[in-house]
Amino acid sequence: MKTLADLRKIREQAQKEMAAREQSAKYRICVGMGTCGIAAGSRAVMSAIIDEIGKRDIQDVVITQTGCLGYCDQEPLVKVTQPDKSVITYGKITPEIARKIVQEHILNNNVLGDYVFTQD
Amino acid sequence: MHRIHILIAMDSHTLAQGARAVKDALLKDLSLAGLSDEVKVVETGSLGIYKKGVVLVVFPDNIYYTGVTVENVAEIVSEHIVKGRIVEKLKYSKAPGTEVKVQEKAPRFGKQLRVVLRNAGIIDPESIEEYIAHNGYEALGVALTEKKPNDILEQVKASDLQGRGGAFFPTGVKWGFAAREKAEQKYIICNADEGEPGTFKDRLILEGDPHAIIEGMALAGYAVGASKGFIYIRGEYHMSIARINRSIEQARENGLLGEKIFDTDFSFDIEVREGAGAYICGEETALIESIEGKRGEPRDKPPFPPSEGLWGKPTIVNNVETLANIPQIILNGPEWLQKLGTEASPGTKVFTLVGNINNPGLIEVPMGITLREIIYDIGEGIPQGNGFLLAQLGGTTGGILTAEQLDLPLDTDNLRKIGAGLGSGALLVVDDTHNVVEVVKNFVEFFNHESCGKCTLCREGTGRLYELLDKLVSGQGVLKDVDLIERLAKTMMTGAFCGLGQAAPVPILGCLKYFRQEFEKMVNTEQKSVSAVV
Ligand SMILES: Cc1cc2nc3c(=O)[nH]c(=O)nc-3n(C[C@H](O)[C@H](O)[C@H](O)COP(=O)(O)O)c2cc1C
Secondary structure, eight states: OHHHHHHHHHHHHHHHHTTGTTTOOOOEEEEESHHHHHHHTHHHHHHHHHHHHHHHTTTTTTEESSSSOOOGGGGGGGEEEEETOOOOESSSSHHHHHHHIIIIIHOOOOGGGGGGGEOO | OOEEEEEOOOOOHHHHHHHHHHHHHHHHHHHHHHHHTTTEEEEEEOOOOOOSOOOEEETTTTTEEEOOOOOOOHHIIIIIHHHHHOOOBBBBBOOOOOOOOTSSOOOOOBBBBBBSSSTTTTTTOOOOOHHHTTTTTTTHHHHHHHHHHHHHHHHHHHHHBBTTTTOOOOOHHHHHHHSOOOOOOOOEEEOOOOSSTTTTHHHHHHHHHHHHHHHHHHHHHHTTTTOOEEEETTTTTHHHHHHHHHHHHHEEEEHHHSSSSSGHHHHHHHHEEEEEGGGGGSSSHHHHHHHSSSSSOOOSSSSOTTTTTTGOOOOEEEHHHHHHHHHHHHHHHHHHHHOOOOOOSOSEEEEEEEEEESOOOOEEETOOOBIIIIIIIISOOGGGGGGEEEEESSSSSSSEEEEETTTTTSSHOOOOTTTOOSSSEEEEEETTSSSSHHHHHHHHHHHHOOOOOOOOHHHHHHHHHHHHHHHTTOOOHHHHHHHHHHHHHHHHHOOOHHEEEEEEHHHHHHHHHHHHHHHHTTEEEGTTTTTOOO
């Protein structure tokens, strides 16, 4: 390392790796991972989301998991939370739709109306 | 991409509780669940939670688990990590404060405020990248490439930071003495000897955030014109030694120590020296003697180390906690530090809260906090509903505070008025089931053992004080012994050669001031008429 710019480059990279520990992320994507969710394929949905976020190098998102949301027939469920906006829960999500949620909802701020299960 | 980070505190305490085995079990269970790519397990320094076994934190949920054993790792993985259901029975609700973000107004967490401990328990202390991610080495980079040594000196002066090794000497003033010396070679020494019983704050700072010390030392070196540093570290601190050595290696590999740092003319490197377990070697001139390979005994002062220290060269000796403050002051400016404490004592203070207290541990609080807040809010009070007898502030040489001072804002000015100081790091709480004289005898036993023997007053004084106190405790004392204890203590205070003998009387005189009747009660009434024989 020779310059301040070198240092800052290392910092940027390291901050990405530590993003999960920051409490300031704008978006929170939560995947239903109860027995029902997993049986319906939420693992693959989760993997797709992680992959898409990583590929697109999106910074201000944290991905969490939750148990049964009480709507087992709608699983896999994906809940997207952001400040000052209503919470959107998408139902019956496939890995492909999950990728679309990342591209549209997270990147372009467009809610995917067709897949919304609840909004509150 | 790791969407979940599980932090596991690996400090000397949690290691003894089986943290290593818990980590291994965690890695195994995560791998069995196919989550190794999604979940990162990070070793961190102490989280400041004590006597609660192995501690984990799960991010981004920010859930703390305590008392984790190999047996319940599987449940945490299958419930929390896989299904997102928090394992309530292990959840710790009183999580300590998280870091104070750089450039932000410092948030409070309960009554705690984390400046020095901002990274402890948050980053992996063995990863230079994680330190850099939290703005590490930015202060050094900015200083070397954009500022003059004198700018750094002026900033530290303006912050009015005072040494956290116990004496609260203004750090900037001390640096100024060394800066104005003309010498080919100057030295920066980090004092990590930490010999005070009950004090282990420096150990936890070193274990939790070793790079902050390296950066602080390099900044000190730049400000005063020193190219060489030593960390004098207590020999029993195996983990601190390992971590600091590793961090020094990493800093060298990244060009942050060594020749021409940040491609400037500034060169700086650090060596570690292990102490051999003498309390006196924490005294700065004895420490210097020890580094020089001699018997650790204090030197005559003046000359003071900033003009003639290690091998006769200008030398700055600073405490671990003092140095940990430096990068933050350079990054955030001197006013920032002043906003955190009181006018007399800016900033925060790290204490190890020990003794009769429900929630012991490592705490960092803003100066000006009261004893009541520390004991009853942060420490959650005294066990078994016992009453408060006294607190000793700042280790064995620390002053004595009683119920009268529970609401006194703690800073150097207020404490000086009552003849006490903030001291180094331990805050010992003693409940009313204890006999004051026995407590004092305990303190003196330590000094008697640790007196280096160089000067008569301390060598003989500590021994005779111990005998007198022992005489009282065993029911053989007479009334005159109490006066003798007081006279001897006062004589030592004014006449002893170094800080050890001068400070040893502080807790004795403190206890005499507030609890004289307790001493007199110990006197053997049948012998009251007999004169004292010493
Ligand atoms: C007997 C004795 C023991 C001491 N032990 C320590 C110690 O373990 N750590 C420490 O930082 N300072 C210790 N000091 C204080 C040092 O002499 C010195 O004041 C301090 O390291 C200066 O650093 P500071 O200005 O950052 O506080 C001790 C002093 C005495 C008299």
